[in-house]
Amino acid sequence: MAFEALLEEYERRRAKALAMGGEDKVERRRARGQLDARSRIAALTDPGSFIESGLFGTSGVYPQDADETACDGKIAGFAKIDGRDVCLVVNDFTVKGASTSATNSKKVGHMKRTATERGMPLVVLGESTGARLPDAMGSRGMGLLLGNDITQFRRMRETPLVAAALGPSFGSSAWLACCSDFAVMLKGSTMAVSSPRLIEMALGEKVDFDKLGGWRLHAEITGLIDRVADSEEEVFDNIRRFLSYLPSHHNEAPPDAAVPAGSGEGMNDILSLLPESRTQVYDMRRLVRTIVDRDSMFELKPRFGNSAVVALARLGGKSIGVVANNPLHRGGALDGNACRKIVDFLVLCDSFNIPLLLLVDTPGFVIGTEAERDGAPGKIMNFMNAMTLVSVPRLSVLVRKSYGRAYVCMGGGRHSDDIAAWPTAEVSFMSPEFATTIVHGSKPGDADFADKLALIRQDSDVWGMASVFAAQAVIRPEETRDYLIRMFEVYQLRMSRGVGQHLMRSWPTSY
Numbered sequence: 001m002a003f004e005a006l007l008e009e010y011e012r013r014r015a016k017a018l019a020m021g022g023e024d025k026v027e028r029r030r031a032r033g034q035l036d037a038r039s040r041i042a043a044l045t046d047p048g049s050f051i052e053s054g055l056f057g058t059s060g061v062y063p064q065d066a067d068e069t070a071c072d073g074k075i076a077g078f079a080k081i082d083g084r085d086v087c088l089v090v091n092d093f094t095v096k097g098a099s100t101s102a103t104n105s106k107k108v109g110h111m112k113r114t115a116t117e118r119g120m121p122l123v124v125l126g127e128s129t130g131a132r133l134p135d136a137m138g139s140r141g142m143g144l145l146l147g148n149d150i151t152q153f154r155r156m157r158e159t160p161l162v163a164a165a166l167g168p169s170f171g172s173s174a175w176l177a178c179c180s181d182f183a184v185m186l187k188g189s190t191m192a193v194s195s196p197r198l199i200e201m202a203l204g205e206k207v208d209f210d211k212l213g214g215w216r217l218h219a220e221i222t223g224l225i226d227r228v229a230d231s232e233e234e235v236f237d238n239i240r241r242f243l244s245y246l247p248s249h250h251n252e253a254p255p256d257a258a259v260p261a262g263s264g265e266g267m268n269d270i271l272s273l274l275p276e277s278r279t280q281v282y283d284m285r286r287l288v289r290t291i292v293d294r295d296s297m298f299e300l301k302p303r304f305g306n307s308a309v310v311a312l313a314r315l316g317g318k319s320i321g322v323v324a325n326n327p328l329h330r331g332g333a334l335d336g337n338a339c340r341k342i343v344d345f346l347v348l349c350d351s352f353n354i355p356l357l358l359l360v361d362t363p364g365f366v367i368g369t370e371a372e373r374d375g376a377p378g379k380i381m382n383f384m385n386a387m388t389l390v391s392v393p394r395l396s397v398l399v400r401k402s403y404g405r406a407y408v409c410m411g412g413g414r415h416s417d418d419i420a421a422w423p424t425a426e427v428s429f430m431s432p433e434f435a436t437t438i439v440h441g442s443k444p445g446d447a448d449f450a451d452k453l454a455l456i457r458q459d460s461d462v463w464g465m466a467s468v469f470a471a472q473a474v475i476r477p478e479e480t481r482d483y484l485i486r487m488f489e490v491y492q493l494r495m496s497r498g499v500g501q502h503l504m505r506s507w508p509t510s511y
Helices: 002-016 023-031 036-045 063-068 101-120 138-145 172-179 196-203 211-212 214-222 232-245 267-273 284-291 336-351 369-373 376-389 406-409 432-440 448-459 462-468 477-490
Strands: 051-053 074-081 085-093 122-129 160-168 182-186 191-193 228-229 298-299 309-313 320-327 357-364 393-405 420-423 427-429
Touching: 036 074, 036 122, 036 232, 051 101, 074 101, 074 232, 085 432, 101 122, 101 138, 122 172, 160 232, 172 182, 172 191, 182 232, 182 369, 191 284, 191 357, 196 211, 196 232, 228 232, 228 462, 232 298, 232 309, 267 284, 267 357, 267 477, 284 320, 284 357, 284 477, 309 336, 309 477, 320 336, 336 376, 369 376, 376 406, 393 406, 393 477, 420 462, 420 477, 427 462
Parallel strands: 085 122, 122 160, 160 182, 160 191, 182 228, 320 357, 357 393, 393 420, 393 427
Antiparallel strands: 051 074, 074 085, 298 309, 309 320
């Protein structure tokens, strides 16, 4: 009988914990079309794979709040996503707004440590109000809550960190998204340091949620979000897809996949995607999709730094990272946001052993007073520094223009393991039109401009590079896919079983 009483107590406590903030709060979410925390776990992870850690955790500062703090507002545990083990933290907004407390901070810290020590991705589904009040108030509250885990926000990129913003995302939800390797945001969510209510009290400034930290702000201006989703199902699809390109930890190579039927079938016509006029714009994404395995292009930050394209993809079934200039925006000239976007991506790929393909068509970096105020020299040098630290295989293809310092940043010289060029490529220190004016004093419209331009341009074609072995190959455009598949085989990291040196593993995130 004593055992039966204990088991009854166990079942009562378990039911209380699994009920989250209570049926009324859960039902109100359903009515708004929002999933609750446990439904999110079921939607993201493989059926029956979730095993919880800390089910019976409650508020540790005010024990009288135990009945109102099921799982202390954050559900943690282990699960499988597409057959792979992950550590998982899901904020439960029905319990005190998933506010951060001493107990649930321990749960999050345990998941992060376990992910790092055991080689598993960490996935965080965020929706929270920030630090819990009044728990965090006063010196005792601060001493209990903040700064007790030095590794909480340390990013050494031993394992992938994935975060989602699925509603109001203040405090830890925002911090972890900004620390993550991949962040996806549900439209209608808000990610910010503080809520509009606190801003109005502190500053007298009235601001709505969307202007404060909506998806457009972070997708287009701050660049803190990698993908935006229209539904929670799409959020989970994005998470699964991102993880499919990455290894579980930094000491293994990325997983292979089957090559889809129809891959490469557009290669015979790829040159038709490139305008004959050197000044006419086009969308580099079309070339990327043609070269890589069918439907494998997964673009990151597509609305930010638009003159550059960065994407995970597969080539011959193997994960690669693609960095490309996009002449559709600013003619492919790289501004500060494009540089930052590329550097973030280089850090991701090098940290997780993903080889890099660079497709080059750029007139250089954006210049002018606005660029200088944006800190262009520093961002260009960050780009340059990152390229010197990349330790995974790098292959470059010069598609069209490659001018000035951008030639180096986009893999020129020894900044790639191998450089191939299309016969359409043109390489020089600056635009031939500008150089003609500087060298000969002749301007567009002058009678002799065309002749002088031809003299300058004749030294810009790819054959000069090939003659001095600055380009290792000149290839027909339709051969590009087969060439790259073979050359990635040649340059694979055999000595270390596909694992790079991770020289950028501590590069700051969200700088």
